[in-house]
Amino acid sequence: MSAGVGVNLEDLWIRFGDFVAVREANVHINGGDFFSFLGPSGCGKTTILRAVSGFLEPSQGNVLIGGNNMKGIGPNKRPTALIFQNLALFPLMKVWENITFSMEIKGASTKQRRKRADELLDMIALTGQGEKLPAELSGGQKQRVAIARALCAEPDVLLLDEPLSALDLKLRQHMRSELREIQKRVGITFIYITHDQGEALTMSDNIAVMRDGVIDQIGDGKSIYNDPNTAFAASFVGENNVFRGTVKQVIGNEVMIRTNRSGDLMARISTANQGKLKQGDEAMLFIRPEAFALAPAGTQGDHFVTAQVTKEEFEGSAFNIFMEGEGGKEIKVALPNVGQSFESHMGEAMTLEYQVKNAVALPAGVLATE
């Protein structure tokens, strides 16, 4: 969709005193995209959003919205609307007054406001609840009122700061699809902030993965999941088995890694790091649980791992098998449920196989949960 208004961050730095909250961010967000910033708490996501909405002046660099530099333009003059992490609904105004606050500012009549409020209330499935006060609504309803209030301002870019984090799981999943649908319907650019990688993957057209103020990777869900740029991105997005080691040999875009505990294993070098890994470099090898398959016992080679079954977890569509490799190395394997069971194999050694294209080799780095 090219109708929407794009957003560009150019060499953006944001400092609080000596502390650097955002470091050299360069992001291009297409008009009409559902774009997510994904990262753990405290990595600077809110800070970026506040710079886009105009509450924060960047220490350096530019924010461009629709190609216009926003330097010196206040939040009330920017074509953005922000949905706050705590929603910030006006507690003393009724729902309909909350929703049409932006119209009141522009001097619209009560009649016009009522009409628009009714339309938006219909859209968020809160028909007839306009007379209530925010305190009289449930969490999910408040959420939707906040969205309606932001949409009522007819922004070109909607900014959402972890809008679902306060909701329970069920509602969160429901709201995910609802948000996505609203975005499709109104066709404006959404910039979405979350620390929940599942949320980012399911909803977004594109994702920026952040760590400590640095953007590690930008791309669509698939490329981030399958082809991470950094060890952090690989471990933060989805689950991954990590094998540490050193580069033994580089063969084109593939690499042989001497792992510390699991022998020599082959892997593909992630796209962004091709040509950067050299022999003797410390490296990390990532294999997703679902990339493993069972192999005939005793098979040996550079894409086989042997381990003992320690625990089985049934998830319905799949089994999660926890195994212990050589030297106590923990490996998680997800196998589709095709009627088998591993209960009887508890404690047995098994051989696991993976395809080299599904194993990603990256320079050693910080992991997401260490």
Place this chain on the structure above:
Amino acid sequence: MKNFSLMRIGIWVYLALFFSYLLGPLVIMSVTAFNSPGFPRAAPWECLTFEWFSALFQDERILNGIKNSILVGAGTVTLSVAMGLAGALMLTQIWPKLRATYYTIIIAPILIPGVVIGISTLVFWDRVNRLFGLEADSFLSNGLFLTVIGQSTFIASYCMLVLVARLQRYDNGLTEAALDLGATHAQAFRKVLLPFMRPAIASAAVLAFLASFENYNTTTFTFGEYPTLTIELAQKVRYGITPAISALAFIIVVLTVFAALANEAGIRRKELVAAARKSATVEELESGKLRLPGFLSSNAAAVILVVVAMMTIAVVGTAAVYSPQQCIADVREQKRLETDLKVQELLQRRAEQAARRDAEQAEQSGQEPTTEDTTPKASNNSGFGNVFDPGALQDDGTDDPEEEPATPGNNSGFGNVFDPNALQSD
């Protein structure tokens, strides 16, 4: 367990003592407003009268004092609340490291004695006045202006404390949300922050008004041509007080009780409405047909308020038709009778004494000079200006204050209205 119940009794006794200490003077003062003696006293009870209220409303100086107090109060409320709000907002915006210092500075006026504030206000504005080369009766040396300025100096600090307490609970995100939705800073302030602060602003205004109304220390230096009520009262008390001041106190107490009850009833009502709204269905809210609880239902404060209001109306109604003349006449009459009785007694005693003296004298006629000495002693009695002379007593109708505590010593000051003879001649 015995200890425990003992302790409970102790607590109740303490509470009773505490409240009688707190409220006793007010109750007694209120009672004196309705008792007829010319000096405020609750006991002995003489006659129910409302004359002190009419006396109060006929007292030009008190009325003028009330008017000035209200003018000063209005000015002080406006200025103090505005300055307090500005100070409170500043406190939340200011650089955290400076905050403690700023807080101390802005609280300081509360700690400075009112007298000092009064004098310094006077001196400072006098200088300013001269700096501008203005006359002595210019606006800047006007009593109202100076009093408002002087009082606001410290009352603004009180207001700030009240407002800061509320402001600390304000989510700054609300202002940001308003800005984000296109509001200017002024609009965000007016439409979001101000409504949030409204209850605290009302509290601060009431506090400021009361503080201004009762202020004496500062005002006494600044009032100029505009004595406020406290100033007038203080000046009056110097020349002796009448129950008219009790009547004023009573009115103030009643107004306070009214305000407190109305406030309480309002809060309770709000709670009830909120509860009703919470349990209402969408249709009820939509149609506006939501049945809200009646004003009086489960609202003790509202019920008491209405009862007190009706009692007030009843009392005022009674006052309009009630005349204490008969009672006062009765009391007068009774007093006259008592006085007569006493006079009789006294006369009798005198007569006895005289008879005895005569007898003694007759007995010891032509005696030694020692008896000569006692005689002048006896006649010395008349040296007290004949106050003990029964005849004199009858003449001006006053009583000896030592012998007759029931009757005020300054009765005669009331132009003989208490003179039983005057009444009888009617």
